[in-house]
Amino acid sequence: MLxxxxxxxxxxxxxxxxxxxxxVELHAYKWSLNVNRSEILNWFNNHYxxxxxxxxxxxxxxxxxxxxxQWPSFDDYAAWKSSCWMVSPLASCTCxxxxxxxxxxxxxxxxIILNMHQIKDETRCTPLGKRKTPGRPxxxxxxxxx
Numbered sequence: 001m002l003x004x005x006x007x008x009x010x011x012x013x014x015x016x017x018x019x020x021x022x023x024v025e026l027h028a029y030k031w032s033l034n035v036n037r038s039e040i041l042n043w044f045n046n047h048y049x050x051x052x053x054x055x056x057x058x059x060x061x062x063x064x065x066x067x068x069x070q071w072p073s074f075d076d077y078a079a080w081k082s083s084c085w086m087v088s089p090l091a092s093c094t095c096x097x098x099x100x101x102x103x104x105x106x107x108x109x110x111x112i113i114l115n116m117h118q119i120k121d122e123t124r125c126t127p128l129g130k131r132k133t134p135g136r137p138x139x140x141x142x143x144x145x146x
Contacts, residue, residue: 018103025123028108048087056083089116
């Protein structure tokens with residue numbers, strides 16, 4: 001058993017990148033279309049500051065507070081913490097989903113904006129914002145009978 005595992009680990013090494021599911025790529029594509037690109041701030045090398053959907057402050061104000069590392073109260077810190085995310089395209093994000101699953105819509109969406117990731121045709125064909133209606137689909141009739 002140990003020998004088979006050892007041989008298998010040589011032929012298939014550990015993955016260096018995370019797999020991007022269709023659902024995450026769809027959310028990232030939708031996010032990349034809706035985000036205000038003027039609010040995306042390139043901070044250091046390959047790190048960007050992007051606003052969250054519940055942003056209270058601008059990305060430049062968020063970065064100034066991050067550099068000073070001082071908050072008057074805990075409520076100000078909580079508002080600052082959820083106002084923007086620090087993102088490295090296709091690598092990491094400080095949003096709760098990005099911290100837990102290592103990949104999120106922000107990191108993939110930013111890579112789409114920066115032309116680092118190509119969207120699959122299957123994702124482009126999926127309608128944005130449409131949901132499946134509840135209930136059973138209608139029975140298909142033959143084409144020749146009325």
